[in-house]
Amino acid sequence: QKEVEQNSGPLSVPEGAIASLNCTYSDRGSQSFFWYRQYSGKSPELIMSIYSNGDKEDGRFTAQLNKASQYVSLLIRDSQPSDSATYLCAVRASWGKFQFGAGTQVVVTP
Amino acid sequence: EAQVTQNPRYLITVTGKKLTVTCSQNMNHEYMSWYRQDPGLGLRQIYYSMNVEVTDKGDVPEGYKVSRKEKRNFPLILESPSPNQTSLYFCASSPQGPVGYTFGSGTRLTVV
Numbered sequence: 001q002k003e004v005e006q007n008s009g010p011l012s013v014p015e016g017a018i019a020s021l022n023c024t025y026s027d028r029g030s031q032s033f034f035w036y037r038q039y040s041g042k043s044p045e046l047i048m049s050i051y052s053n054g055d056k057e058d059g060r061f062t063a064q065l066n067k068a069s070q071y072v073s074l075l076i077r078d079s080q081p082s083d084s085a086t087y088l089c090a091v092r093a094s095w096g097k098f099q100f101g102a103g104t105q106v107v108v109t110p
Numbered sequence: 111e112a113q114v115t116q117n118p119r120y121l122i123t124v125t126g127k128k129l130t131v132t133c134s135q136n137m138n139h140e141y142m143s144w145y146r147q148d149p150g151l152g153l154r155q156i157y158y159s160m161n162v163e164v165t166d167k168g169d170v171p172e173g174y175k176v177s178r179k180e181k182r183n184f185p186l187i188l189e190s191p192s193p194n195q196t197s198l199y200f201c202a203s204s205p206q207g208p209v210g211y212t213f214g215s216g217t218r219l220t221v222v
Contacts (some may be wrong), residue, residue: 008150031208032208032209032210034210037212042215042216043200043213043214043215043216044153044200044213045213046210046211046212049210051208057172087150088153090210090211092208092210095141095160095206096141096143096158096159096160096166096168097155097158097168098155098211099142099155099169100145100152100153101152102150102151102152102155103152109123
């Protein structure tokens with residue numbers, strides 16, 4: 001079992017709709033959680049971080065964390081074609097151990 | 111400009127020929143890490159470092175070496191590269207604390 005799991009997609013989302021991405025992790029001691037966006041051929045870019053249970057909003061992005069269920073999600077509201085990318089969930093379990101899921105490809109269709 | 115700089119961007123080499131991929135950051139970050147990215151497998155951590163002379167293995171350290179003699183530099187060494195090390199490599203750094211990594215632009219390595 002992988003330590004950070006994501007659906008690989010592709011997730012097809014109509015322009016203007018909400019994209020919902022999910023991530024589960026296995027290490028109960030994990031303390032910090034991140035979402036990265038990666039365009040094809042580019043490096044990962046940090047878009048959201050969340051540390052406590054509940055929701056955190058930043059513009060069109062909302063991250064949700066449920067430590068009891070070991071579950072992190074990302075909502076992208078009003079999806080735009082520029083949101084088409086692979087979204088990587090990352091979990092920091094200790095000072096250096098920083099693990100990624102395999103990523104979910106999102107395709108926003110006009 | 112705050113950044114993580116990797117060199118080279120592209121490298122084609124032959125099996126067994128030692129190589130080094132350099133990584134440097136100008137943000138005075140304590141933590142640095144190397145990842146490889148392969149289709150379907152995502153980003154896998156190779157090695158990470160908390161500070162000068164403090165390094166530890168990640169999930170896929172076999173066939174790689176690192177050193178951290180200066181805070182800003184964290185080179186990745188492949189002493190005897192093999193074709194299964196053909197991959198896209200990323201260096202990353204972060205300050206101390208529960209924060210995310212900032213990534214370099216990547217090095218695409220092909221071993222033939």
